[in-house]
Amino acid sequence: MEIQLKNDERIDQLMQYDLEIIQSPSVFSFSLDAVLLGDFAKVPKHNRAKIVDLCSGNGAVALMLSQKTKSKIIALELQDRLVDMAQRSIQLNHLESQVEMIHGDVNEATTHIKKDSVDVLTCNPPYFIVSDASRKNPNEHLAIARHELHLTLRELMTVSAGLLKTKGKAYFVHRPERFLEIMDEMRAVDLAPKRIRFVYPKPDKEANMILIEGIKQGKETGLKILPPLYVFDDNGEYFPEVRRMIYGNE
Numbered sequence: 001m002e003i004q005l006k007n008d009e010r011i012d013q014l015m016q017y018d019l020e021i022i023q024s025p026s027v028f029s030f031s032l033d034a035v036l037l038g039d040f041a042k043v044p045k046h047n048r049a050k051i052v053d054l055c056s057g058n059g060a061v062a063l064m065l066s067q068k069t070k071s072k073i074i075a076l077e078l079q080d081r082l083v084d085m086a087q088r089s090i091q092l093n094h095l096e097s098q099v100e101m102i103h104g105d106v107n108e109a110t111t112h113i114k115k116d117s118v119d120v121l122t123c124n125p126p127y128f129i130v131s132d133a134s135r136k137n138p139n140e141h142l143a144i145a146r147h148e149l150h151l152t153l154r155e156l157m158t159v160s161a162g163l164l165k166t167k168g169k170a171y172f173v174h175r176p177e178r179f180l181e182i183m184d185e186m187r188a189v190d191l192a193p194k195r196i197r198f199v200y201p202k203p204d205k206e207a208n209m210i211l212i213e214g215i216k217q218g219k220e221t222g223l224k225i226l227p228p229l230y231v232f233d234d235n236g237e238y239f240p241e242v243r244r245m246i247y248g249n250e
Helices: 032-040 060-066 080-092 106-111 140-146 153-163 176-188 240-247
Strands: 010-014 019-023 050-054 072-077 099-103 118-123 164-174 191-200 209-216
Touching (some): 019 060, 019 080, 032 240, 050 060, 050 106, 050 153, 060 072, 060 080, 072 080, 080 099, 106 153, 118 153, 153 164, 153 176, 153 191, 164 176, 176 191, 176 209
Parallel strands (some): 050 072, 050 118, 072 099, 118 164
Antiparallel strands (some): 010 019, 164 209, 191 209
């Protein structure tokens, strides 16, 4: 079956996973945060789990997770253009029987996914609080993906906790400047933060990303702050750990 590409679309490689993904510079391309989240999330290898990826974009994280488990993955995305790109990427990789892409609003996720039914949930959400500038962003696709125009942090945590089973796990990638707010919103819905990793562009720079694992109705004790993850060395080359996440074991 031949996959049709639209005007400015291209096919890129998800190299570590030997997958292909449809991207568009003007609509949406996944970035390093998706790769880090796909690697950070722990999913069972068996085929009995229910795995959900919220704010799925063009499906990058869902595609990555499909290579780490035999379980089915449901991906939810608000923007129909991105859903269409993701669905064609799923077909491109012959994953139709494992990955299901749903066009829907995260706030209405329980109309598609049963409450208290999910074992593992991932989300690369909009990072930025809405401002006048974000409302005026000329690229609507990017504005929705990056700014809380349709989904706030509080709404995300409420929906995530509602979907997860007791002791189900949630994985998020976000921005360090909102760390305290994220912790407050997680704890407010009984999502206990369990593992946290700060990501730094270089060893001498401030962190610019954060990876978080939470457990629904988990114990308040036992939080682990993992070693820092540095992306680039002084020569602008990827550190070996990040290189492995992107390219696999070469």
